[in-house]
Amino acid sequence: MHEQQLNPRSRGYSPLWxxxxxxxxxxxxLGRDTITLDIEALAGDAELVALAGKNGRxxxxxxxxxxxxMTMPSRAGADGTGAFSYYDHLCLPESGKELGWSHDDRTFKSQLVFRCAGKRKATEAYLLxxxxxxxxPVTLSDGTKSDGKVETYERAVVEILGPAETFFTSGFSAQNKRALSAYKNSEIKSLLADMLGLEAVREKGGLANDVARQLKAGLGVLRQTQANLTDLASRLQRDLNLAGDVGxxxxxAVSVKKSADAALAQARETLAELEKGKAADVTSAQRRGELVEERQRAEHAAQSAMGRVQTEKARLTSAVEALETRIATRRRLHAEKRDGLVRRERDLRSVSDMAARVQHAQRRRPLVDALVTGRDDRRRAAASMVERLDGLKAQERVLAETLQGIHAQAGQITLRQADLQRRFGLAKEVPCAGTDLQGQCKLLCDANEAKQLLPSVDAQIQQLSERRRTVVANAAELKEQIETLAKSxxxxRRADALLARACERQRKILALCAKEGEVRQAGELLQQVREELSRTEAVAPELTEEEGRERVSLSEALATNAEEATRIQSSLRETIExxxxxxxSLPKPFDESSLKAASQAVGESVRRVREAEQAVEAAVRQQEQVKAMADQLQDVRRKQRAHGVRATRVQDxxxxWVLTGKCMSNDGLIALDIDDAGPAISGLANDLLLECYGERFTLSVTTQSETAKGEMREDFDxxxxxxxxxxxxxxxxxxGGERVWINECLTRAIALHLAQHTGRSYGTLFGDELDGPLDPERKRMFIQMKRAVLRIGKYRREFYVSQxxxxxxxxxxxxxxxxxxxEGEGAIA
Structure with missing residues (x-):
């Protein structure tokens, strides 16, 4: 899965898995602890790849x-690089992330491991x-290798892909991403400086600031030196005053030295007399010294010889150990080779044994395809019947509501009929009926009006009865049809279940058919492995002929070495005896105690003479020091004047240098380069706006604004x-909606400018739910803009999420x- 071929359209960054x-x-x-996505297999040759699914998937x-x-940008602040911790988003004691990716025809693998044991958290990050x-492991430009440390990993990624701020601004649009219009002046200038490759200017500005800091520190040292010289002059003047009469x-001191010289002469005469007595013992002492020297020479020679013998013994012992190691290694390698062949033969045999199943699957494939087609047809027929049943039930509900309306209307008309009959009955009961007053009686007039309305009410009741019979008849007919389709x-459901089983069988058959080439290749390799296995001995020989000769030679050399050591020790014992x-046999040596006492007396006299001489020298030195302090006082005053002049030059x-550093900062040459890049970036953005959204909007980038006083200041808008x-x-x-797609055009324009003028190109773009505020028409244009960016910038593809x-x-x-x-556990492919 991880052997990917790069798309020649882009050599920039692209995720693989x-x-x-x-x-x-x-x-x-997804309800699982591990997920693996083969990005290349899933995306194929697609340019726009969408991640879809319900909320929370x-x-x-x-x-x-x-x-x-090392961040999840939608969780790391508005710019994607703020404070962030993976441990806030993990749920296992040991979690991890493995990302395969390519860049500039190179393939990399990022391996991140997160361990959390209580309050102890450890992170390992490898880039391979x-x-x-x-x-x-990836090797950085300074020779550092990726060793699992997060700092080393982040340096390696930045060295390959560039800073994270540039990547997340131009190539990765995360949720809640801060718009470019919301960046502060200093932030946008730092970002654009990195994109435009102005780091060299910034570095020179930094060097100028370093020189300024060093000059400032040197100026402080000069001023401190001036203060020290002032203190030194005061101290020298004070010491001259305290020196007094040195003559x-x-x-x-000269008088004390003369007395010490006389005592030393007396002590030396006594020592000379004792040395004459010692001269008589010179011959015996000389012979004694010769014998002691001979014993020392013998011991030294024996020690040197034993050293050579021990060195040779250590060399022979190492050779024996190396021989035994080679023998063991040869036998181990032979065993490992045979074991590997056995395992290879077993694996190939297990694959080759699948040949019958593969052939059977190939024969069954047409039948399974036909079965899936037939069951799919039956399922569609059943679905059509269910849709018809739903329509009949809807009609039945409409008829029921109509019947309820008829009943309600009939009740109201019946009440009106009863009221009219009551009013008509009053015509027989009023006393003015048949008299001259009946034309003026209101009750009689109302009764006559009711008599005229009664026939129309009766007709309405008759019409409602007819409508009710018609509705009841239609409802009965619908009920029969519904009962007919009740089992649909x-x-x-049965058709769905049968189709699912057929599809599962078809999937298994197709999987077996796909193994035809693997089974055929396994059969060919199996014969080769078996032939090589037959040529390999079951157990390696204990010793080769050459190893046997070498073992005998080393044993003989060790025996000779032991004999040589015994001979040297025996010779040394004989010489010492x-x-x-x-x-x-020599006479006793001369008594050295008196000579030692006389020598000590001479030494004591010499010490007193030396102390007297030192006192004289100290007096002379004090005289010289007084003169030197006077000379030094004059020199200090001269240096004070020279340091004052030097401090003035350093200050200038x-x-x-401070002015040079400011000129090469964000508000200097970098601001001018950004001014030059502004029209190019806005031009690319306008091209995208024109191609995708028409001529309504155009952009321009300004890097200066006018203050209330009419002066120009550095800005970005x-x-x-x-x-x-x-x-x-x-x-x-x-x-809000216009800002979304205008900002996206500007962001992608920066990415295009980055690729065209700095050579830093990200072959893949990313966007996460950026179209929320857009209306339907703008959403379609939003996709057009994505395709235009891919075409103009020669990007390989873009991954995006949209709701x-x-x-x-x-x-x-x-x-x-x-x-x-x-689906079950495993990779999506």
Missing amino acids: LTLTGFQGIRSG GKTTIMDNLHPY ERFGEEWV AKHSQ PATL RVEKALM ALAN ILVHDGSRGETKSLRMVS TPELTQMADKVINLDELVL
């Missing part, structure tokens, strides 16, 4: 880990690069020109995490 273990977002959304968790930086079939002190939902006998140079309304305003003042189904379906490839919830 991702494995997450112990992340809370994955466990909560872990889309943002996956998106936040599709890069090698693939060479052939091996993964080798008298010198005369007294159960039929649909002979010298001891010769020493015992300090002002020049993005101005939006609305052609429809004829107005210009800051990006911060436009509506709008229409935008998700507009992707070239959709990775649906809802499907992963239903």
Whole structure:
């Protein structure tokens, strides 16, 4: 899965595979502790790849880990690089992340391990690069290798991909990402300086500031030196005053020295007489010294010889150990080779044994395909019947509501009929009926009116009765049809179950058919392994002929070495015994105690003479010191004047270097370069706006603004020109939806400028739920803008997350995490 081919369209960054273990977002959304996504297999040749799924499925968790930086940008603040801890998003004692990615035709693997045991937390981070079939730790430009330390890992990623701030600003649009219009002046200048490759200017500015700091420190040293010289001059003047009369002190010291010289001469005469007595013992002392020297020479020679013998013994012993190690290694390698062949033969045999199953699957494949097709047809027929049943039930509910309305209307008309009959009955009961007053009686008039209305009410009742019979008849007919289709939902459920079983069988058959090449190759390799196994001996020989000869030679050399050591020790004992006998035959030596006492007396006299001489010398030195202090006082005063002049020169140079550092800072040359890059970036953004959204909006970038006093100051703002309304305003003042896609165009324009002018290109772009405030039309344009960026910047692809189904379906490839919830453990492919 991890042997990926790079898309020639882009040599920039691209994720290859991702494995997450112990992340809370994955466990909560997908119900599993580990997930592996083969990004290359899932995306294929698609340019726009959408991560889809219900809320809480872990889309943002996956998106936040599709890069090698040590952060999850949607959880790390508005710029994606704020304070962040992986441990806030982990749920296992040992969690991890493995990300395979490529950049500039190189393949890397990031391995992050997070261990949490109570309050103790440990993080290991490794960055490996693939060479052939091996993964080798990445080596930084200074020779440091990726050793598991987080600091080393982060330095390696920055050295390959650049700073995280640049990546998350131009290539990765996380949730809640801060818009460029919200950046402070210093922040946007630092970001653009890195993007435009102005780090060299910043470094020179830093060097100028370093020189200024050093000059400032040197100026402080000069001023401190001036203060020290002032103190020294005061101290010298005080010491001269305290020195007093040094001539008298010198005369007294000369007198003491003369007395000491006389005592020394007397002590030397006594010592000379004792030395004459010792001269008679010179011959015996000389012979005694010769014997002692002979014994010392013999001991030294024996020690040297024994050293050579011991060195040779150690060499022979090491050779014996090395021989035994080679023998053991040869036998071990032979055993390991045979064991490997046995295991290889067993593995290939297990694959080759699947040949019959594969052939059977190939024969069954047409039948299974036909079965799936037939069951799918039956399922669609059952679904059609269920839809018809739902429509009939809806009609039945409408008829029931109509019947209820008829009953309610009939009740109201019946009450009106009863009221009219009551009013008509009053015509027979009023006393004015048939008299001259009946034209003026209101009750009689009302009764006559009721008599005229009664026939129309009767007709309405007759019409409602007819409508009711018609509705009841239609309801009975619908009920019969519904009863006929009552079993259609159960039929649909059975059809779904049969279709699912058929699809599962088809999947297994296809999986076996796909192993045809593997089985055929295993059969060919099995014969080769068996032939090599037959040529390999079951057990390696105990010793080769050469090893036997070497063992005998080393044993003989060790025996010779032991004999040589015995001979040297015996010779030394004989020499020491002979010298001891010769020493015992010589007369006793001269008594040295008197000579020692006389010598000590001479020494004491010499010491007193030396002390007297030192006193004289001290007096002379004091005289010289007094003169030197006077000379030094004059020199100190001269240096005070020279340091004053030097401090003035350093202060002038300090002002020049401070000005140089400021010119090469964010507000100096860097600001001018950003001014030059502003039209290029705004031009790219306007191209995207024109291609995707029409001619309504154009952008311009300004890096200076006018103060209330009419002066220009360093600033950063993005101005939006609305052609429809004829107005210009800051990006911060436009509506929320307009700000989203204008800011996205500007961000992608920065990414294009970065790729075109600095050579730093991210082959893959990322966007997480950026289209929320957009209306439906702008959402479609948003996808057009993404494709335009991929085409203009020659990017390989973009991964994005959207909660709008229409935008998700507009992707070239959709990775649906809802499907992963239903599948078993394993990779998505």
